[in-house]
Amino acid sequence: xxxxxxxxxxxxxxxxxPVELKCNYSYSGSPELFWYVQYSRQRLQLxxxxxxxxxxxxxxxxxxxxxxxxxxKKPFAQEEDSAMYYCALYTNTGNQFYxxxxxxxxxxx
Amino acid sequence: xxxxxxxxxxxxxxxxxxxxxxCSPISGHRSVSWYQQTPGQGLQFLFEYFSETQRxxxxxxxxxxxxxxxxxxxxxxxxxxxxxxxxxxxxxxxLVRTGSYEQYFxxxxxxxxx
Numbered sequence: 001x002x003x004x005x006x007x008x009x010x011x012x013x014x015x016x017x018p019v020e021l022k023c024n025y026s027y028s029g030s031p032e033l034f035w036y037v038q039y040s041r042q043r044l045q046l047x048x049x050x051x052x053x054x055x056x057x058x059x060x061x062x063x064x065x066x067x068x069x070x071x072x073k074k075p076f077a078q079e080e081d082s083a084m085y086y087c088a089l090y091t092n093t094g095n096q097f098y099x100x101x102x103x104x105x106x107x108x109x
Numbered sequence: 110x111x112x113x114x115x116x117x118x119x120x121x122x123x124x125x126x127x128x129x130x131x132c133s134p135i136s137g138h139r140s141v142s143w144y145q146q147t148p149g150q151g152l153q154f155l156f157e158y159f160s161e162t163q164r165x166x167x168x169x170x171x172x173x174x175x176x177x178x179x180x181x182x183x184x185x186x187x188x189x190x191x192x193x194x195x196x197x198x199x200x201x202x203x204l205v206r207t208g209s210y211e212q213y214f215x216x217x218x219x220x221x222x223x
Contacts, residue, residue, distance in 0.1 A: 032210050043150075044199065044214040090210045096165045097142065097201075097212055100153040100223060 005090050013077050014108045021072040021103045023061075023087030025085060032090040033070040035061055035093045036099075047072075047085070057081070071087035077107045111135065111214035113202050121221045127188040129210040130218045132182050134202030140164075140210060141183040143175060158183055159205065168219075187220075195222045 005024045013019045025031060037048040048056045050063040050070060061072045070087060087100040113131045122128050134141050143155040154167035158177035162181075177183045181202070187194055197219050201212035 009171075034182075034198070034211055036214075043216045044201075046213070047209050049211055056216065095140075095159070095205065096157065097154070099144075099152040099154070 003091075003098035004087050004100040006085075006087055006103050008103045009101065010106070012106045013109055014030050015079055016076050018073050019077040019105065019107075021085050021087075021105065023070045023072065023100060024088075025070065025089045025098075027068075027089060027091055029091060029093055031063070031070075032092065033061075034088040034090070035059070035070075035072050036086040036088055037083050038086070044086070049061055059071070060067050077105075079109055080109050081105060082107045111211055113200060115200050115218050117218060118216065119219045119221075120188050121149055121223065123223050124188050125184065125191060128190060128220060130178075130185045130187075130198055130200075132183045132184070132185070132200030132202075132218075134200075135213055138202035138204050138213070139181055140203040140205045141177055142201045142203070143183070143185050144199040144201065145169075146199055146217070147195075148187035152199070155185065166213060167190065191223045192222050195220060 033050040036044050037047040038044045059074045061070050063070050084102050084104050086102045089098045116131045140159045142157040145153045157165040161177045172188045176186045179205050197217040199217045200215045203212045
């Protein structure tokens with residue numbers, strides 16, 4: 001069963017515009033959710049995790065248990081935000097990570 | 110701390126051959142996971158090792174196998190290579206401790222099968 005869904009494969013926004021990358025999950029337990037980012041020619045790296053409720057590079061993500069969503073948001077997109085973004089769920093019942101299929105974000109100058 | 114390292118970084122093999130990829134996790138991390146990344150399929154989970162035991166396995170054929178050593182280093186083996194095995198193979202390590210489950214990725218091994 002698909003645990004993590006990222007409905008948008010490609011997303012383009014203009015520089016300075018708000019951006020939202022969608023992520024929905026399915027898990028009956030208490031989820032641990034993460035956003036990972038992969039810039040061109042760089043390794044996949046952790047962007048943020050819901051448990052720390054932090055803002056990294058202007059991005060935030062709020063866990064909405066009612067809607068089972070963990071959307072990534074940034075109020076003003078920058079060109080350097082262009083990258084591949086993956087949403088990930090960790091289930092401590094199975095000790096396993098589930099990654100979404102990723103969203104490729106392009107910020108148009 | 111040094112990050113996750115993977116060797117080799119690039120590999121070219123022919124169909125039918127076998128290949129072994131290596132991963133050294135971050136010091137202190139006991140969990141190592143392997144993923145296959147392709148443009149069409151994204152990240153696909155292969156397997157996860159924790160304390161030398163395979164704890165989880167993805168939906169890949171038996172040609173894909175792995176192991177983990179007592180120092181947490183891990184190897185992945187693919188036998189009888191097929192053209193479709195061409196991909197970036199990523200290794201990720203994790204501390205797996207309450208409040209600290211995030212995975213840290215290596216740069217990957219780019220495997221090309223001709």
